[in-house]
Amino acid sequence: MEPRGKDGEKIPEDEEESPDSAPIYDDDLTYDDWYEWDEFLQEVGVIDIKDGMIEYETGDNSRLFVMLAEMGQSNPYLKTDEESQQANEIMEVFFNGVLSPLKISTQSQRVEMTDFLNELKEQSQYLPGTNDQMREYAEQVIEDTLNYQQATDRFENKAYLQFQATVTPDEVYGDTPLIIEQQIHEKAMEKLVRQIDRADSILRRADHPLAPLDTFGLYEVLYKTFNRESSVKIRLEDVVKRQRYTLFTGAHQNDVSFKRVQQMIHNETEAIEIARKSLYKQTQQENAEKLKNGEDYYSSVQSHHDEDDFDYSAFDDLH
Structure with a gap:
Protein backbone atom coordinates (compact mmCIF):
# COMPACT_ATOMS: atom_id res chain seq x y z
CA MET A 1 0.00 0.00 0.00
CA GLU A 2 1.11 3.52 -0.77
CA PRO A 3 0.93 6.15 1.98
CA ARG A 4 -1.79 8.73 1.33
CA GLY A 5 -2.93 11.85 3.10
CA LYS A 6 -6.39 12.83 4.42
CA ASP A 7 -7.43 14.04 0.98
CA GLY A 8 -6.52 10.68 -0.56
CA GLU A 9 -3.59 12.05 -2.49
CA LYS A 10 -0.32 10.14 -2.54
CA ILE A 11 2.29 11.50 -0.16
CA PRO A 12 5.44 12.39 -2.12
CA GLU A 13 8.53 10.56 -0.98
CA ASP A 14 11.73 12.38 -0.22
CA GLU A 15 14.78 10.47 -1.34
CA GLU A 16 16.86 11.99 1.44
CA GLU A 17 14.43 10.76 4.11
CA SER A 18 13.69 7.44 2.47
CA PRO A 19 14.57 4.50 4.77
CA ASP A 20 15.71 2.53 1.72
CA SER A 21 18.62 4.85 1.08
CA ALA A 22 21.62 4.66 3.33
CA PRO A 23 22.45 7.81 5.26
CA ILE A 24 25.38 9.85 4.07
CA TYR A 25 27.82 10.90 6.74
CA ASP A 26 30.39 13.62 6.33
CA ASP A 27 33.89 13.03 7.48
CA ASP A 28 34.04 13.19 11.23
CA LEU A 29 35.56 16.37 12.59
CA THR A 30 38.54 15.92 14.83
CA TYR A 31 39.77 18.31 17.48
CA ARG A 110 22.36 38.90 34.85
CA VAL A 111 22.79 41.13 37.88
CA GLU A 112 26.27 40.26 39.12
CA MET A 113 27.46 41.44 42.54
CA THR A 114 29.88 38.65 43.46
CA ASP A 115 33.01 40.81 43.43
CA PHE A 116 31.33 43.58 45.41
CA LEU A 117 29.96 41.19 48.04
CA ASN A 118 33.29 39.39 48.40
CA GLU A 119 35.07 42.68 48.92
CA LEU A 120 32.41 43.77 51.39
CA LYS A 121 32.77 40.47 53.21
CA GLU A 122 36.51 40.99 53.54
CA GLN A 123 36.19 44.58 54.73
CA SER A 124 33.56 43.65 57.33
CA GLN A 125 36.20 41.70 59.26
CA TYR A 126 38.36 44.79 59.82
CA LEU A 127 35.77 47.41 60.80
CA PRO A 128 36.82 49.37 63.89
CA GLY A 129 34.61 49.23 66.95
CA THR A 130 33.16 45.77 66.23
CA ASN A 131 33.40 42.57 68.22
CA ASP A 132 33.57 38.94 67.15
CA GLN A 133 29.80 38.47 67.26
CA MET A 134 29.15 41.47 64.98
CA ARG A 135 31.79 40.36 62.49
CA GLU A 136 30.43 36.83 62.45
CA TYR A 137 26.89 38.12 61.89
CA ALA A 138 28.02 40.39 59.03
CA GLU A 139 29.88 37.52 57.40
CA GLN A 140 26.83 35.28 57.64
CA VAL A 141 24.53 37.92 56.14
CA ILE A 142 26.85 38.50 53.19
CA GLU A 143 27.28 34.76 52.68
CA ASP A 144 23.49 34.33 52.58
CA THR A 145 23.29 37.15 50.03
CA LEU A 146 25.88 35.41 47.85
CA ASN A 147 23.96 32.14 48.00
CA TYR A 148 20.70 33.93 47.17
CA GLN A 149 22.31 35.62 44.17
CA GLN A 150 23.59 32.32 42.80
CA ALA A 151 20.21 30.64 43.27
CA THR A 152 18.14 33.49 41.81
CA ASP A 153 18.36 34.84 38.27
CA ARG A 154 17.86 38.59 38.14
CA PHE A 155 18.47 40.43 34.90
CA ASN A 254 54.70 56.16 27.02
CA ASP A 255 53.00 57.61 30.08
CA VAL A 256 53.99 61.19 29.28
CA SER A 257 52.49 61.06 25.78
CA PHE A 258 49.32 59.35 26.97
CA LYS A 259 48.85 61.88 29.79
CA ARG A 260 49.44 64.79 27.44
CA VAL A 261 46.76 63.52 25.04
CA GLN A 262 44.34 63.12 27.95
CA GLN A 263 45.01 66.66 29.12
CA MET A 264 44.54 68.06 25.61
CA ILE A 265 41.22 66.26 25.25
CA HIS A 266 40.12 67.40 28.70
CA ASN A 267 41.07 71.02 27.96
CA GLU A 268 39.18 70.94 24.67
CA THR A 269 36.12 69.50 26.38
CA GLU A 270 36.28 72.15 29.11
CA ALA A 271 36.62 74.89 26.48
CA ILE A 272 33.53 73.64 24.66
CA GLU A 273 31.61 73.51 27.95
CA ILE A 274 32.68 77.04 28.91
CA ALA A 275 31.74 78.35 25.45
CA ARG A 276 28.35 76.64 25.70
CA LYS A 277 27.63 78.24 29.08
CA SER A 278 28.82 81.63 27.85
CA LEU A 279 26.62 81.48 24.76
CA TYR A 280 23.66 80.40 26.87
CA LYS A 281 24.10 83.36 29.23
CA GLN A 282 24.51 85.71 26.27
CA THR A 283 21.32 84.36 24.69
CA GLN A 284 19.44 84.79 27.97
CA GLN A 285 20.62 88.40 28.24
CA GLU A 286 19.58 89.12 24.65
CA ASN A 287 16.17 87.57 25.26
CA ALA A 288 15.70 89.62 28.42
CA GLU A 289 16.70 92.77 26.54
CA LYS A 290 14.20 92.00 23.77
CA LEU A 291 11.43 91.41 26.28
CA LYS A 292 12.35 94.67 27.97
CA ASN A 293 11.95 96.47 24.64
CA GLY A 294 8.63 94.76 23.98
CA GLU A 295 9.91 92.39 21.31
CA ASP A 296 8.54 88.88 20.96
CA TYR A 297 11.77 86.85 20.64
CA TYR A 298 10.12 83.42 20.92
CA SER A 299 7.70 83.92 18.04
CA SER A 300 8.39 81.81 14.96
CA VAL A 301 7.20 84.66 12.65
CA GLN A 302 9.42 87.72 12.63
CA SER A 303 7.90 91.19 12.41
CA HIS A 304 10.42 92.58 9.93
CA HIS A 305 8.23 92.79 6.84
CA ASP A 306 10.77 94.72 4.82
CA GLU A 307 13.31 91.88 5.03
CA ASP A 308 10.81 89.20 3.99
CA ASP A 309 9.51 88.25 0.55
CA PHE A 310 6.11 87.25 1.96
CA ASP A 311 3.13 89.28 0.73
CA TYR A 312 1.79 90.49 4.07
CA SER A 313 -0.73 92.84 2.43
CA ALA A 314 -2.57 89.89 0.91
CA PHE A 315 -2.44 88.14 4.28
CA ASP A 316 -3.93 91.21 6.02
CA ASP A 317 -6.76 91.39 3.44
CA LEU A 318 -7.93 87.96 4.57
CA HIS A 319 -8.63 89.41 8.01
Whole structure:
Protein backbone atom coordinates (compact mmCIF):
# COMPACT_ATOMS: atom_id res chain seq x y z
CA MET A 1 0.00 0.00 0.00
CA GLU A 2 1.11 3.52 -0.77
CA PRO A 3 0.93 6.15 1.98
CA ARG A 4 -1.79 8.73 1.33
CA GLY A 5 -2.93 11.85 3.10
CA LYS A 6 -6.39 12.83 4.42
CA ASP A 7 -7.43 14.04 0.98
CA GLY A 8 -6.52 10.68 -0.56
CA GLU A 9 -3.59 12.05 -2.49
CA LYS A 10 -0.32 10.14 -2.54
CA ILE A 11 2.29 11.50 -0.16
CA PRO A 12 5.44 12.39 -2.12
CA GLU A 13 8.53 10.56 -0.98
CA ASP A 14 11.73 12.38 -0.22
CA GLU A 15 14.78 10.47 -1.34
CA GLU A 16 16.86 11.99 1.44
CA GLU A 17 14.43 10.76 4.11
CA SER A 18 13.69 7.44 2.47
CA PRO A 19 14.57 4.50 4.77
CA ASP A 20 15.71 2.53 1.72
CA SER A 21 18.62 4.85 1.08
CA ALA A 22 21.62 4.66 3.33
CA PRO A 23 22.45 7.81 5.26
CA ILE A 24 25.38 9.85 4.07
CA TYR A 25 27.82 10.90 6.74
CA ASP A 26 30.39 13.62 6.33
CA ASP A 27 33.89 13.03 7.48
CA ASP A 28 34.04 13.19 11.23
CA LEU A 29 35.56 16.37 12.59
CA THR A 30 38.54 15.92 14.83
CA TYR A 31 39.77 18.31 17.48
CA ASP A 32 42.18 19.93 15.05
CA ASP A 33 39.35 20.61 12.58
CA TRP A 34 37.28 22.70 14.99
CA TYR A 35 36.95 26.37 14.25
CA GLU A 36 38.72 28.53 16.76
CA TRP A 37 37.40 31.79 18.16
CA ASP A 38 40.03 33.76 16.27
CA GLU A 39 38.85 32.27 12.97
CA PHE A 40 35.28 33.30 13.73
CA LEU A 41 36.36 36.86 14.47
CA GLN A 42 38.25 36.96 11.17
CA GLU A 43 35.14 35.83 9.31
CA VAL A 44 33.09 38.69 10.76
CA GLY A 45 35.83 41.19 9.90
CA VAL A 46 37.50 41.67 13.29
CA ILE A 47 41.27 42.07 12.98
CA ASP A 48 42.30 42.63 16.59
CA ILE A 49 41.00 43.60 20.03
CA LYS A 50 43.42 45.55 22.20
CA ASP A 51 43.86 48.89 23.95
CA GLY A 52 40.11 48.98 24.55
CA MET A 53 39.39 49.10 20.80
CA ILE A 54 38.08 46.66 18.19
CA GLU A 55 39.70 46.94 14.77
CA TYR A 56 37.62 45.95 11.73
CA GLU A 57 38.47 45.34 8.11
CA THR A 58 37.60 48.18 5.73
CA GLY A 59 38.48 46.80 2.30
CA ASP A 60 40.66 49.80 1.54
CA ASN A 61 43.86 51.27 2.90
CA SER A 62 42.21 52.89 5.93
CA ARG A 63 41.94 51.49 9.48
CA LEU A 64 38.58 51.28 11.29
CA PHE A 65 38.41 51.22 15.09
CA VAL A 66 35.37 50.88 17.38
CA MET A 67 35.16 51.61 21.09
CA LEU A 68 32.24 50.74 23.38
CA ALA A 69 31.00 52.82 26.30
CA GLU A 70 28.36 51.69 28.78
CA MET A 71 25.61 54.25 29.27
CA GLY A 72 24.26 54.69 32.78
CA GLN A 73 20.53 54.22 33.30
CA SER A 74 18.07 56.43 35.16
CA ASN A 75 14.52 55.81 36.30
CA PRO A 76 12.13 58.37 34.73
CA TYR A 77 9.41 57.46 37.23
CA LEU A 78 11.51 58.94 40.04
CA LYS A 79 11.79 62.31 38.29
CA THR A 80 9.47 65.25 38.19
CA ASP A 81 7.90 66.45 34.96
CA GLU A 82 10.42 69.28 34.73
CA GLU A 83 13.36 66.93 35.22
CA SER A 84 12.04 64.48 32.63
CA GLN A 85 11.49 67.29 30.13
CA GLN A 86 15.00 68.61 30.74
CA ALA A 87 16.47 65.12 30.25
CA ASN A 88 14.56 64.70 26.98
CA GLU A 89 15.78 68.06 25.73
CA ILE A 90 19.38 67.16 26.56
CA MET A 91 19.04 63.83 24.76
CA GLU A 92 17.61 65.66 21.74
CA VAL A 93 20.57 68.03 21.77
CA PHE A 94 22.96 65.07 21.90
CA PHE A 95 21.40 63.18 18.99
CA ASN A 96 21.18 66.31 16.85
CA GLY A 97 24.86 66.96 17.45
CA VAL A 98 26.11 63.51 16.44
CA LEU A 99 28.55 63.86 13.55
CA SER A 100 30.38 60.51 13.47
CA PRO A 101 28.75 57.09 13.01
CA LEU A 102 27.14 55.94 16.25
CA LYS A 103 25.30 52.76 17.21
CA ILE A 104 23.24 52.00 20.30
CA SER A 105 22.80 48.41 21.44
CA THR A 106 21.19 46.86 24.51
CA GLN A 107 21.89 43.56 26.19
CA SER A 108 20.04 41.74 28.95
CA GLN A 109 22.58 40.62 31.53
CA ARG A 110 22.36 38.90 34.85
CA VAL A 111 22.79 41.13 37.88
CA GLU A 112 26.27 40.26 39.12
CA MET A 113 27.46 41.44 42.54
CA THR A 114 29.88 38.65 43.46
CA ASP A 115 33.01 40.81 43.43
CA PHE A 116 31.33 43.58 45.41
CA LEU A 117 29.96 41.19 48.04
CA ASN A 118 33.29 39.39 48.40
CA GLU A 119 35.07 42.68 48.92
CA LEU A 120 32.41 43.77 51.39
CA LYS A 121 32.77 40.47 53.21
CA GLU A 122 36.51 40.99 53.54
CA GLN A 123 36.19 44.58 54.73
CA SER A 124 33.56 43.65 57.33
CA GLN A 125 36.20 41.70 59.26
CA TYR A 126 38.36 44.79 59.82
CA LEU A 127 35.77 47.41 60.80
CA PRO A 128 36.82 49.37 63.89
CA GLY A 129 34.61 49.23 66.95
CA THR A 130 33.16 45.77 66.23
CA ASN A 131 33.40 42.57 68.22
CA ASP A 132 33.57 38.94 67.15
CA GLN A 133 29.80 38.47 67.26
CA MET A 134 29.15 41.47 64.98
CA ARG A 135 31.79 40.36 62.49
CA GLU A 136 30.43 36.83 62.45
CA TYR A 137 26.89 38.12 61.89
CA ALA A 138 28.02 40.39 59.03
CA GLU A 139 29.88 37.52 57.40
CA GLN A 140 26.83 35.28 57.64
CA VAL A 141 24.53 37.92 56.14
CA ILE A 142 26.85 38.50 53.19
CA GLU A 143 27.28 34.76 52.68
CA ASP A 144 23.49 34.33 52.58
CA THR A 145 23.29 37.15 50.03
CA LEU A 146 25.88 35.41 47.85
CA ASN A 147 23.96 32.14 48.00
CA TYR A 148 20.70 33.93 47.17
CA GLN A 149 22.31 35.62 44.17
CA GLN A 150 23.59 32.32 42.80
CA ALA A 151 20.21 30.64 43.27
CA THR A 152 18.14 33.49 41.81
CA ASP A 153 18.36 34.84 38.27
CA ARG A 154 17.86 38.59 38.14
CA PHE A 155 18.47 40.43 34.90
CA GLU A 156 18.92 44.03 33.89
CA ASN A 157 19.34 45.81 30.58
CA LYS A 158 22.72 47.25 29.70
CA ALA A 159 22.98 49.99 27.07
CA TYR A 160 26.17 50.44 25.04
CA LEU A 161 27.17 53.20 22.65
CA GLN A 162 29.50 52.14 19.83
CA PHE A 163 31.79 54.93 18.68
CA GLN A 164 33.64 54.61 15.39
CA ALA A 165 36.82 56.24 14.09
CA THR A 166 38.67 55.81 10.80
CA VAL A 167 42.37 56.51 10.38
CA THR A 168 43.50 57.21 6.81
CA PRO A 169 47.10 56.86 5.54
CA ASP A 170 47.58 60.61 5.16
CA GLU A 171 46.96 61.14 8.88
CA VAL A 172 50.06 59.29 10.07
CA TYR A 173 53.73 59.51 9.18
CA GLY A 174 56.67 57.34 10.16
CA ASP A 175 59.97 55.88 9.04
CA THR A 176 59.27 52.31 10.13
CA PRO A 177 56.14 50.13 10.18
CA LEU A 178 56.35 50.02 13.99
CA ILE A 179 56.21 53.80 14.28
CA ILE A 180 53.34 53.99 11.78
CA GLU A 181 51.41 51.33 13.70
CA GLN A 182 52.01 53.22 16.93
CA GLN A 183 50.74 56.48 15.43
CA ILE A 184 47.67 54.74 13.99
CA HIS A 185 46.63 53.49 17.42
CA GLU A 186 47.38 56.85 19.02
CA LYS A 187 45.29 58.66 16.41
CA ALA A 188 42.40 56.21 16.76
CA MET A 189 42.52 56.43 20.55
CA GLU A 190 42.54 60.22 20.40
CA LYS A 191 39.51 60.35 18.08
CA LEU A 192 37.48 57.83 20.07
CA VAL A 193 38.26 59.29 23.49
CA ARG A 194 37.35 62.75 22.21
CA GLN A 195 33.97 61.47 20.95
CA ILE A 196 33.23 59.70 24.23
CA ASP A 197 34.33 62.71 26.29
CA ARG A 198 32.06 65.05 24.33
CA ALA A 199 29.11 62.66 24.52
CA ASP A 200 29.65 62.14 28.25
CA SER A 201 29.68 65.89 28.92
CA ILE A 202 26.17 66.12 27.44
CA LEU A 203 24.61 62.83 28.52
CA ARG A 204 25.82 63.21 32.09
CA ARG A 205 23.45 66.14 32.51
CA ALA A 206 20.60 63.79 31.56
CA ASP A 207 21.72 61.22 34.19
CA HIS A 208 23.23 58.97 31.50
CA PRO A 209 27.00 59.04 32.14
CA LEU A 210 29.29 57.04 29.88
CA ALA A 211 31.93 54.56 31.04
CA PRO A 212 34.36 53.37 28.32
CA LEU A 213 35.08 49.64 28.31
CA ASP A 214 38.61 48.36 28.51
CA THR A 215 39.88 45.30 26.66
CA PHE A 216 38.53 42.90 29.28
CA GLY A 217 35.15 44.65 29.15
CA LEU A 218 35.01 44.13 25.38
CA TYR A 219 35.77 40.44 25.79
CA GLU A 220 33.09 40.19 28.45
CA VAL A 221 30.45 41.75 26.19
CA LEU A 222 31.38 39.37 23.36
CA TYR A 223 31.35 36.43 25.76
CA LYS A 224 27.85 37.28 26.98
CA THR A 225 26.67 37.94 23.42
CA PHE A 226 27.68 34.59 21.94
CA ASN A 227 27.16 32.53 25.12
CA ARG A 228 23.73 33.59 26.28
CA GLU A 229 23.04 30.58 28.50
CA SER A 230 26.48 29.58 29.76
CA SER A 231 27.39 33.18 30.63
CA VAL A 232 24.54 33.21 33.16
CA LYS A 233 26.04 30.25 35.01
CA ILE A 234 29.76 30.86 34.52
CA ARG A 235 31.33 34.29 34.68
CA LEU A 236 34.14 35.24 32.36
CA GLU A 237 36.26 36.08 35.41
CA ASP A 238 35.89 32.49 36.63
CA VAL A 239 36.83 31.14 33.20
CA VAL A 240 39.97 33.26 33.19
CA LYS A 241 40.93 32.19 36.71
CA ARG A 242 40.41 28.51 35.99
CA GLN A 243 42.25 28.53 32.68
CA ARG A 244 44.95 30.82 34.06
CA TYR A 245 44.67 33.23 31.20
CA THR A 246 46.30 36.63 31.41
CA LEU A 247 44.40 39.56 29.95
CA PHE A 248 45.77 43.07 30.24
CA THR A 249 45.44 46.41 28.50
CA GLY A 250 48.31 48.48 27.27
CA ALA A 251 49.38 51.12 24.81
CA HIS A 252 52.42 51.71 22.64
CA GLN A 253 52.93 55.30 23.79
CA ASN A 254 54.70 56.16 27.02
CA ASP A 255 53.00 57.61 30.08
CA VAL A 256 53.99 61.19 29.28
CA SER A 257 52.49 61.06 25.78
CA PHE A 258 49.32 59.35 26.97
CA LYS A 259 48.85 61.88 29.79
CA ARG A 260 49.44 64.79 27.44
CA VAL A 261 46.76 63.52 25.04
CA GLN A 262 44.34 63.12 27.95
CA GLN A 263 45.01 66.66 29.12
CA MET A 264 44.54 68.06 25.61
CA ILE A 265 41.22 66.26 25.25
CA HIS A 266 40.12 67.40 28.70
CA ASN A 267 41.07 71.02 27.96
CA GLU A 268 39.18 70.94 24.67
CA THR A 269 36.12 69.50 26.38
CA GLU A 270 36.28 72.15 29.11
CA ALA A 271 36.62 74.89 26.48
CA ILE A 272 33.53 73.64 24.66
CA GLU A 273 31.61 73.51 27.95
CA ILE A 274 32.68 77.04 28.91
CA ALA A 275 31.74 78.35 25.45
CA ARG A 276 28.35 76.64 25.70
CA LYS A 277 27.63 78.24 29.08
CA SER A 278 28.82 81.63 27.85
CA LEU A 279 26.62 81.48 24.76
CA TYR A 280 23.66 80.40 26.87
CA LYS A 281 24.10 83.36 29.23
CA GLN A 282 24.51 85.71 26.27
CA THR A 283 21.32 84.36 24.69
CA GLN A 284 19.44 84.79 27.97
CA GLN A 285 20.62 88.40 28.24
CA GLU A 286 19.58 89.12 24.65
CA ASN A 287 16.17 87.57 25.26
CA ALA A 288 15.70 89.62 28.42
CA GLU A 289 16.70 92.77 26.54
CA LYS A 290 14.20 92.00 23.77
CA LEU A 291 11.43 91.41 26.28
CA LYS A 292 12.35 94.67 27.97
CA ASN A 293 11.95 96.47 24.64
CA GLY A 294 8.63 94.76 23.98
CA GLU A 295 9.91 92.39 21.31
CA ASP A 296 8.54 88.88 20.96
CA TYR A 297 11.77 86.85 20.64
CA TYR A 298 10.12 83.42 20.92
CA SER A 299 7.70 83.92 18.04
CA SER A 300 8.39 81.81 14.96
CA VAL A 301 7.20 84.66 12.65
CA GLN A 302 9.42 87.72 12.63
CA SER A 303 7.90 91.19 12.41
CA HIS A 304 10.42 92.58 9.93
CA HIS A 305 8.23 92.79 6.84
CA ASP A 306 10.77 94.72 4.82
CA GLU A 307 13.31 91.88 5.03
CA ASP A 308 10.81 89.20 3.99
CA ASP A 309 9.51 88.25 0.55
CA PHE A 310 6.11 87.25 1.96
CA ASP A 311 3.13 89.28 0.73
CA TYR A 312 1.79 90.49 4.07
CA SER A 313 -0.73 92.84 2.43
CA ALA A 314 -2.57 89.89 0.91
CA PHE A 315 -2.44 88.14 4.28
CA ASP A 316 -3.93 91.21 6.02
CA ASP A 317 -6.76 91.39 3.44
CA LEU A 318 -7.93 87.96 4.57
CA HIS A 319 -8.63 89.41 8.01
